Amino acid sequence: xxxxxxxxxxxxxxxxxxxxxxxxxxxxxxxxxxxxxxxxxxxxxxxxxxxxxxxxxxxxxxxxxxxxxxxxxxxxxxxxxxxxxxxxxxxxxxxxxxxxxxxxxxxxxxxxxxxxxxxxxxxxxxxxxxxxxxxxxxxxxxxxxxxxxxxxxxxxxxxxxxxxxxxxxxxxxxxxxxxxxxxxxxxxxxxxxxxxxxxx
Amino acid sequence: xxxxxxxxxxxxxxxxxxxxxxxxxxxxxxxxxxxxxxxxxxxxxxxxxxxxxxxxxxxxxxxxxxxxxxxxxxxxxxxxxxxxxxxxxxxxxxxxxxxxxxxxxxxxxxxxxxxxxxxxxxxxxxxxxxxxxxxxxxxxxxxxxxxxxxxxxxxxxxxxxxxxxxxxxxxxxxxxxxxxxxxxxxxxxxxxxxxxxxxx
Numbered sequence: 001x002x003x004x005x006x007x008x009x010x011x012x013x014x015x016x017x018x019x020x021x022x023x024x025x026x027x028x029x030x031x032x033x034x035x036x037x038x039x040x041x042x043x044x045x046x047x048x049x050x051x052x053x054x055x056x057x058x059x060x061x062x063x064x065x066x067x068x069x070x071x072x073x074x075x076x077x078x079x080x081x082x083x084x085x086x087x088x089x090x091x092x093x094x095x096x097x098x099x100x101x102x103x104x105x106x107x108x109x110x111x112x113x114x115x116x117x118x119x120x121x122x123x124x125x126x127x128x129x130x131x132x133x134x135x136x137x138x139x140x141x142x143x144x145x146x147x148x149x150x151x152x153x154x155x156x157x158x159x160x161x162x163x164x165x166x167x168x169x170x171x172x173x174x175x176x177x178x179x180x181x182x183x184x185x186x187x188x189x190x191x192x193x194x195x196x197x198x199x200x
Numbered sequence: 201x202x203x204x205x206x207x208x209x210x211x212x213x214x215x216x217x218x219x220x221x222x223x224x225x226x227x228x229x230x231x232x233x234x235x236x237x238x239x240x241x242x243x244x245x246x247x248x249x250x251x252x253x254x255x256x257x258x259x260x261x262x263x264x265x266x267x268x269x270x271x272x273x274x275x276x277x278x279x280x281x282x283x284x285x286x287x288x289x290x291x292x293x294x295x296x297x298x299x300x301x302x303x304x305x306x307x308x309x310x311x312x313x314x315x316x317x318x319x320x321x322x323x324x325x326x327x328x329x330x331x332x333x334x335x336x337x338x339x340x341x342x343x344x345x346x347x348x349x350x351x352x353x354x355x356x357x358x359x360x361x362x363x364x365x366x367x368x369x370x371x372x373x374x375x376x377x378x379x380x381x382x383x384x385x386x387x388x389x390x391x392x393x394x395x396x397x398x399x400x
Contacts, residue, residue: 115370174317174321
């Protein structure tokens with residue numbers, strides 16, 4: 001019985017993941033202009049099942065966004081653990097650009113209207129977790145002299161602002177830059193913006 | 201008769217302006233979650249009149265956004281005509297921060313999901329006009345040696361990205377920075393991001 005219930009929970013989690021994968025495709029293709037029945041049709045799942053997972057389409061957007069930040073945080077946390085100082089900063093930038101090349105277009109449609117620091121200040125969970133990875137990386141490049149001492153709030157804000165998914169999609173699709181060029185150029189811009197010498 | 205028709209047109213333009221002013225307040229207070237009847241009520245104008253001006257609430261958002269960019273372009277064009285080189289760049293940054301302090305919160309709710317350069321490339325009118333003010337200002341600070349020679353598309357993209365209205369609202373409301381401090385700090389970050397020495 002316990003076994004069966006674990007199986008049901010796993011099926012349910014798989015269905016939810018499949019719905020969020022489909023939501024990502026719909027967001028990328030047509031923005032937020034889809035309904036729960038559209039999502040059901042596109043995923044090949046009954047509307048009744050979709051309504052068991054989500055109360056409305058706003059919940060789909062929110063859950064997609066949370067999953068995306070969770071994945072980004074996992075990815076950045078992994079690369080972050082393997083390097084220190086300036087190399088940690090560059091490793092985070094590389095992975096970030098690679099992630100945003102995958103889900104950036106979907107994410108542009110569900111960007112929060114609230115500021116990044118505002119969300120950190122009232123402890124929005126995914127934003128705070130992301131901040132918790134980026135702030136120590138900034139502290140390290142201050143310590144090793146890559147950038148001068150400064151308010152880390154501002155430094156993290158500028159970092160996430162320059163690595164905006166809309167910017168990454170624009171450089172990739174409009175200027176046809178490679179992910180590598182995007183990561184390298186944006187990371188140099190962040191260091192320059194924070195008073196460092198990117199060529200150093 | 202001609203006189204009367206001019207008068208009617210003027211009344212109609214005033215009503216439209218009043219509706220867009222009210223839309224700005226509603227956007228700032230509750231985001232995009234309002235209907236045309238809500239707008240009518242808040243403006244003290246009949247729903248029938250509102251429906252004569254706008255087919256749906258998306259048209260209100262779009263028209264508000266266009267008016268806002270028109271005003272920004274007028275403002276930036278004026279300050280831009282009075283200075284050259286580095287001083288022109290700083291004058292534009294100052295005015296931009298001042299404008300965004302006024303309508304920034306409303307604008308965060310209706311940001312385009314499409315990249316800035318993508319909109320410039322398919323000649324979206326307000327974006328192209330804004331680009332037409334910013335690009336020559338970038339060319340001048342390349343000429344006078346404030347920043348090194350580079351792709352102006354990228355330079356303008358970084359400028360508008362760092363002067364994002366959500367960033368300006370966040371610095372103002374979360375960190376309680378003055379508009380002057382915001383303008384000075386962001387303009388130094390833009391120059392640094394583009395390889396210049398902000399302290400020079």
